[in-house]
Amino acid sequence: MQLSAIKQSFSVHYEYQLLFTQGVFHSDNPLFSDTIAKYRPKEAVKLFFVIDKGLVDAHPHILKQIKTYCAAYPNQLKHTQSIVLKGGEQSKNSTEAIEAVLKGINDNAICRHSFVIAIGGGALIDMAGYASAIAHRGVKLIRIPTTVLSQNDAAVGVKNSVNIFNKKNFLGTFAPPFAIINDSDFLTTLEQRDWIAGVAEAIKVALIKDKDFFTYISDNALAIKNRDMEVMHYVIYKCAEMHMHHISQGGDPFESGSSRPLDFGHWAAHKMEYMTNYSLRHGEAVAKGIALDVTYAHLLGLITEADMEHILDVMLTIGFDLTLPLSSTAETDELLRGIQEFREHLGGELTITLISGIGIKHDVHTINKALMIQAMEKLNRFSKVNS
Known part of the structure; x- marks a missing residue:
């Protein structure tokens, strides 16, 4: 039968x-x-x-x-x-x-x-x-x-x-x-570092989704640093609204696909948290991860140097330390292994979200490791000079 x-x-x-x-x-x-x-x-x-x-x-x-x-x-x-x-x-x-x-x-x-x-x-x-x-x-x-x-x-x-x-x-x-x-x-x-750290997620959604929101963050960077509650209320509200809208309108609320734009900057962030035994706050690691991927996007030719420097300057003004915690080739190699671990976490095809302009997300499916190392070095130089 x-x-x-x-x-x-x-x-x-x-x-x-x-x-x-x-x-x-x-x-x-x-x-x-x-x-x-x-x-x-x-x-x-x-x-x-x-x-x-x-x-x-x-x-x-x-x-x-x-x-x-x-x-x-x-x-x-x-x-x-x-x-x-x-x-x-x-x-x-x-x-x-x-x-x-x-x-x-x-x-x-x-x-x-x-x-x-x-x-x-x-x-x-x-x-x-x-x-x-x-x-x-x-x-x-x-x-x-x-x-x-x-x-x-x-x-x-x-x-x-x-x-x-x-x-x-x-x-x-x-x-x-x-x-x-x-x-x-x-x-x-909140301690000052916890006040600042959470702003990384607002910068994240602004950079991949909303140029006007990033302009607001940029215009109010010092107010954010100085704990202006009214400004922070708006930053929290707008970030949460965009996050929830992505879940309901993005077509993939339970992440069955490979693209995770809300994980912009997170492949490196997750690995740096582990490498520092979680002495880095999640938001602090995300800020470094965003800064690294923004620098890499510039080296790929996706964004201008002016846009890269503007983004990094805003983050430094708010109070983020963008220096990557790397002191040896072995640590650099360990951080790069975070790319493969991120692919395993996502499942399927490697998909790393970058930006091709402020407010414009751009997914890539391969990472040029030599160029990423250059981005690490460039970011550390920029951070040390401008801090």
């Missing part, structure tokens, strides 16, 4: 929102409670909080605030537990943090109709999101990012991940959050 193939196709509709507020856990601010109410308006929902230790250090009353807030909305919110974990990239480098989140989900009977609330920088949110996505095949997640980079990039997408085998984001899931809530109050206590 000949049996014919059974074929099936289906689509799943995803919807999530990015909300903006100040004082998210102030009892007179109903935004958080109202967000939960949109899921289950007639009953209290169990909440398990995962909080970045860096945030607790900067805002020592946050744990009490969360419990007080939940108590103020008892018909909607049921606080189970808050755990505090060390953030930063190291939270993605071992199983301890993942196991702590999974244990909390289990111990507090967090089911698929409960919520994990991840509060912190991009790395902690990435890790907590991954744990949430694999528990019960996915429990609901709300992200409350607390750094510039997480508010404009890391927390607004649909990806979650951790590091293993000395490779960044080797384990991961595509799992959209229920919502993201950006609270600008958390930005006021």
Whole structure:
């Protein structure tokens, strides 16, 4: 008996929102409670909080605030537990943090109709999101990012991940959050390097998508460096908007293809993070990676020297150190191995996003390694002379 193939196709509709507020856990601010109410308006929902230790250090009353807030909305919110974990990239480098989140989900009977609330920088949110996505095949997640980079990039997408085998984001899931809530109050206590680092992702999307946005960043480079909150609000909003628009309108939200324009500058960034044992912030590494690929694009003849120098000058004015952490041929060779690792991460054909003008992305499928070494040397000379 000949049996014919059974074929099936289906689509799943995803919807999530990015909300903006100040004082998210102030009892007179109903935004958080109202967000939960949109899921289950007639009953209290169990909440398990995962909080970045860096945030607790900067805002020592946050744990009490969360419990007080939940108590103020008892018909909607049921606080189970808050755990505090060390953030930063190291939270993605071992199983301890993942196991702590999974244990909390289990111990507090967090089911698929409960919520994990991840509060912190991009790395902690990435890790907590991954744990949430694999528990019960996915429990609901709300992200409350607390750094510039997480508010404009890391927390607004649909990806979650951790590091293993000395490779960044080797384990991961595509799992959209229920919502993201950006609270600008958390930005006021950031260290200067964290204030600056997240701007790299805004520069990234501006360079590949929006010349006018890059002009805004250029015109306000000193204001950004000097922590002008109004300027930063716009930079975060515009960057997040473009990031989310790319996910919904780019035709490849779960990255089944080989082109990843939002990874502009990231092949080198990921490798430099590992090479420096993650002493570089992700945004700091991305800035160096963007600067390198912009320099390489100039050597390829894709952009003018004037455009290259303008881009690098803007980044230096904001406060980025663009010097590549290379002190030997062996380290240069190791960085270049990041190209192949990036191809493996993408899958399929090697695709590196460059630019052929400010606001114009340009994909290439091969890298001239000799020319890339020249770009490394040229960037380091430029950075040292102009810093």
